Amino acid sequence: MTQSTTARVGRFHQGRLSEGRPQVLDAWRITTDDVLVATRVASLLGGHAQQNEGGGGLAHEVLTNRESVRVLMDGPGAVTARMVLWSSKGIIHDCDGSAFLSPQGKKGQPCGCHPRLEDKKLAAREGRGPMPSIDLTFRIAAAPMLGAFHFMTSSWQLTAQLSDLMEALERVGGPAACDLTTELVALTTKTGTNVCYRKPVVKVLGNPDIVAPDPPRTAAPVPDPKPSAPRRRSKSTYESTTPPTPSTAEPACSVSVDAATLRRAAQVLGTSDHQETVIAALSEAVARRQQTVELARLREHVGRIAAIARQALPDGDSSLT
Ligand SMILES: [Zn+2]
Structure with missing residues (x-):
């Protein structure tokens, strides 16, 4: 996993702040400092370019109507992933899941994290272990000239998918067309509590020369067995x-x-x-x-x-x- 140094023109988000409270969205939200990029994104993916009042630091935001956006990812280098534990004093554990990435003096040494993902998750939940920190860099397939966007997440589901994702990107051997989806998950826990959330999913489709730059916009369902109609x-x-x-x-x-x-x-x-x-x-x-x-x-x-x-x-x- 390499650190991407590509300058990014904007960022994808699964949520925003509304009156100071985090709000999960039903479709991708995109922020940028470039009003022309925001306008173009809105024309491509729906929504309007507007002043960003939902957090994230960039000037403009577009609340698109897309749960899934076709993007181009340039090989495994488009994925940066690490595990990080923060305290009030800053980062106190920075690793790749098995070895330290920093500080320099500890780099490469075993970090002591559990090998199993479920144990890592439990440790993180109890504040003993680090959380995933994933950063994906990509261009919008229908308008690659807009520049690179990125999406940051601490999703455990995407963490579990990472090695498959990297292998799939490696196999394409160059820019790969992928569908980046914010997918609805509805489940009932063992205690009977109903839970509903969105998880990010990346599906590698292949060489962009043989994959359409934009999914069909018909009423046909997304090729996914679960119903996931967008809520607005x-x-x-x-x-x-x-x-x-x-x-x-x-x-x-x-x-x-x-x-x-x-x-x-x-x-x-x-x-x-x-x-x-x-x-x-x-x-x-x-x-x-x-x-x-x-x-x-x-x-x-x-x-x-x-x-x-x-x-x-x-x-x-x-x-x-
Ligand atoms: Zn670790």
């Missing part, structure tokens, strides 16, 4: 000056097809078509009740509900903007 709650929270009202979210369990209601919901939720509106309304209500399992089940029916909505509404009312 986070974006609408940012964009709308009108907070979603309880009455908007309440009909989640008895969706009635009504043009006026759908239009009003779309305005409040910031959605652009029937399916997104239904998804957003269901997500609001179900998330509020913390019924993650119910949410996953309802998501499977959203496409059918949206189809019914489309059939029930006149053609001229198909755009709810």
Whole structure:
């Protein structure tokens, strides 16, 4: 794993700060200091270039509508990964999982971390061991001339995937087209608690000469067995000056097809078509009740509900903007 020295024009994020609180987003957020880059990113990936009020230090942000972005990664050197433990005095453990990376005097010496990932995770959770610190550098495949972007994460899932990722990048032997996805995970813990989060996934597709620079934008599902339709709650929270009202979210369990209601919901939720509106309304209500399992089940029916909505509404009312 080498330290990338490429200057980066912007950064991908899975979340942002909203009124001082961390907020997980349903699609990639991209920040940059270059307003022209922000404008171009918005035209490619959706959203608007706007002043960054969500944290990260760069001047502009774009809340895209993409869960997955096709990118170009230039070999294994595009991945930097280390394990770091911080204290109030700074970094107190910096290793590659088995040997120290710093300070210089200890570099290469065994660091004492557990060999198994699960044990590393437990040690980190208890504050005894370091956390992953991964930095991916890439260009957007549809607009490589914009320059290099990066994404920083401490995801254990991506850590577990790292050696496969590096091997796959090595096999391509040059810039590799990859899909960078912020994937929804919904699960129930052993204690019965429903948990819902997003994990970053990198899928190496191959040589960019034989891979399309942008995934098809049809309604076809992503080649993934799990339903992961984008929720727009986070974006609408940012964009709308009108907070979603309880009455908007309440009909989640008895969706009635009504043009006026759908239009009003779309305005409040910031959605652009029937399916997104239904998804957003269901997500609001179900998330509020913390019924993650119910949410996953309802998501499977959203496409059918949206189809019914489309059939029930006149053609001229198909755009709810
Ligand atoms: Zn270590």
